[in-house]
Amino acid sequence: MRFHRSRKARFICLVVSGVILGIVGYRLPFLNWRRTVSPLEADLLVVRFDGKGDGRFLAPRNGGRRHRGIDLAAAVGGPVYAIRSGRVREVGTDLGLGKFVSLKHDGTLSSLYAHLDTLLVTDGQRVRQGQKIGTVGKTGNARHPVIQPHLHLEVMQRDQRINPAQLGLEIVDASSSKTQTSAPSTSN
Numbered sequence: 153m154r155f156h157r158s159r160k161a162r163f164i165c166l167v168v169s170g171v172i173l174g175i176v177g178y179r180l181p182f183l184n185w186r187r188t189v190s191p192l193e194a195d196l197l198v199v200r201f202d203g204k205g206d207g208r209f210l211a212p213r214n215g216g217r218r219h220r221g222i223d224l225a226a227a228v229g230g231p232v233y234a235i236r237s238g239r240v241r242e243v244g245t246d247l248g249l250g251k252f253v254s255l256k257h258d259g260t261l262s263s264l265y266a267h268l269d270t271l272l273v274t275d276g277q278r279v280r281q282g283q284k285i286g287t288v289g290k291t292g293n294a295r296h297p298v299i300q301p302h303l304h305l306e307v308m309q310r311d312q313r314i315n316p317a318q319l320g321l322e323i324v325d326a327s328s329s330k331t332q333t334s335a336p337s338t339s340n
């Protein structure tokens with residue numbers, strides 16, 4: 153009887169540790185090892201600045217609107233990475249945003265990646281921090297030939313748009329070294 157009990161206890165122990173290991177093993181890839189990782193290949197991100205306007209957060213746009221994200225200069229076809237782990241909220245195509253991916257992260261944070269060329273994730277899919285979710289494109293408002301190819305990145309906290317630079321991304325503003333045009337851009 154004593155022997156049977158100990159065998160049973162060992163079996164239960166094995167099952168419990170198996171379940172725990174399974175949960176840890178599943179969760180591990182979705183942990184955020186850093187607060188945010190770069191959404192592009194480069195760690196140092198450069199804000200787009202061209203004849204159609206500047207890509208800074210809250211930069212003026214047509215109709216008194218303000219730029220809701222930040223435009224990061226990047227070559228078409230380059231990879232776009234998830235800045236944090238999370239779940240895909242929406243993958244779609246929008247007139248202004250072009251092809252986009254929207255991610256819901258832990259807590260109240262979400263992020264949006266726009267003007268993409270290819271979309272590599274689907275609705276509801278779980279993504280790791282740094283996972284390639286698409287490639288840089290020139291879709292939506294970014295189609296204009298004068299507009300430098302870029303990734304439009306938006307970050308929302310409690311449905312309020314915040315400057316992605318606040319999340320610790322290394323972003324340089326190249327606009328100070330170039331002449332600024334006075335006409336507000338139509339680009340997103």
Ligand SMILES: [Zn+2]
Nearest residue numbers: 222223304340
């Ligand atoms: Zn933009």
